[in-house]
Amino acid sequence: METGCSRCNAGNDNNRTTTGPPRVSLRRTRARRTDSLVNTDNQHCPEQMELLHPVYLIAGDDPLLVQEAADAIRQRAAGAIRKTFFATDDFDWQELAASGDNMSLFGDRQLIEMHIPGGKPGATGSRVLREIAANPPEHDILLVIASAAQYYELKKAAWAKALTAAGQRIDAWTPKPEMMQQWVRDRMQQAGLQPDNAAVRLLADRVEGNLVAASQEIQKLLLLRGPGPVDERAVSEAVTDSARFDIYQLTAAALSGKADRALRVLYGLKEEHLAPQIVCWALARDLIDLCRISGAPPGSRPAMAPFRLRQLQAGARRIGVDQCRQLLMATTRADAMSKGQLPGDVWAQFAAIVSTMAGKQLGNAA
Template sequence: MTLSIEQLPSAVQSLATAYLITGDEPLLVMEAQDCIRNAAREQGVSERQVYEINKQFDFNQIQVSADNLSLFAEKKLLELRFDKVPDKTQQQHLLALIENLNDDSHIAITCPKLDKRQLGAKWCKAIAERGHVVQIWPVPSYQLSGWIKQRAGSLGLSLDASAIRLIAERSEGNLLSAQQSLDKISLANLTPPIHAEQVLDVIADSARYNVFELIDTALAGDGAKTTRMLQQIKAEGVVPVILVASLYREVRNLLKMSEQVARGQSVTAVVQEYRVWKSRSRIVSTALNKVPLTVWQRLVTRCAHLDKLAKGAETGNIWDELLTGLLLMGGRPLWRKVL
């Protein structure tokens, strides 16, 4: 059976044998995993084993684990996390594992978004027959403000329209980033209704470099600082797909803005039309004046490639490719040394 994440909490009240979580929205994927894990614990599953799956992974160890419970466990949950869409060999292993799973074992598989054709594969159908396929969809941009308001309410926060807009703008559709901002605000003990200036003080109060600061630094043309910030973000374990999604949205917006400038509209008018936040207007205006339309067009193509790299659909060094894209955003000639 295919479920949305909204349907999952009621569905797990009776724990199924198998689950597949597929999607590219990290926050919702993690919440779906937590939902299944918590339900399993409440229903007497006392042992849990997690496997990170790559091309070299030996599936025999999962089969052995599925067939053998520990001395004190009555039921077991096996979590399989794929960094890429399973290839044909892995699909065969998954099909055999699902078909031969004993009554005391449950399995939860997570992988990047599968298209309609991929969801029709035998292993996916086997999961649907013995359990549920949970498809994770991104929140559309026109629903993001409502999503933030709902999440804020669940944390007991009362945000005014300016605060919601700021969080939406800073997160740029990245739900994990928006949720992290809300979590920070909930710890700040602010007097309601909370407005944008209060939110900005809270979410900017961090020694860590964040994705939005990185993009603004790149737009400002500071290649050396951009390089250091990207290295720091990598060291902190930020998932590349989060960074790519934010970069992609920024580049698409800047391409649209650059196209209007190329048609004769003033940069100031375009920046106002796109409701660029006041604190970013100068950086964005400078980038539009400095970087030609052809570069933004190439950057959109590059971001499409980065998206495939981050999701494992193509091979390459994602961090090197990200740095190249960021430097291009600031109009940096790539042959010049930046460190």
């Protein structure tokens, strides 16, 4: 695909096949000193990014935090030519390795984005990323986005450690349940609202960890009431949990193998103009857990609520690990469609994904 630059080839079906290790260039220079670079294992706020580093790694499972961190970097790199790649199954990593050779006529800086759905680049991708990190670009910026990555797996990955050492890692993980109220309070205050404890508690309960929905509800409150104090009654009147309820009906029906029911819910959400990002969040959340269940050793029991475990186990009987990862990648592409980064009908993509989850093939969700 092309994003921001006519020369961008982002992992389409025409990627050429190479033999031997990819040649890594990205217009490399000698390894930079990293003592002035910020490496962090904590949540990192976009407004704290005062320096512009040669390499960034955004790692996390929350679509809103991933998007905001990426947008902050893009804003700081304003004016750079943007190239975007997606690590699909048939992606040729030589495209990334050689991307720095394709300089613009005027030598403009490039922002090279590498999206890795699921956070697993594979052996070849891992090697290419480590080699780039060893000699980071002198003029360009490499932004690696490992969305839906698993925290502990990424912490141990050699390629992630190398990118972190070469520049900056920005974590974008959904806050733990005990931290959700504080996140909601901070967001409301940043928007100019002054919530009391009951208002914060109610909003946090309504969105149940969905930061996209939380952000939308906060904006709705701001539009309806304007800046200033907010109490529980104001939140109750302005915020609805119907969308959250329906989105969970969608994934529950898909995991239970009820394809027709799942599609009815999906098209109902479309008619209600639910933001596609919320559908992406719900599907990605369940597919990540489904991959974990499908790949778990026999007899193991992941730590989660019994009803949730039963739902996922029902889905795992139909969907293996490989198909689950393909569906997760399809969800990432749907997210890109919703933002205009890829062509296509995002709701048709959702329909293919939920149908496949339910065991009914409807188009191509891979």
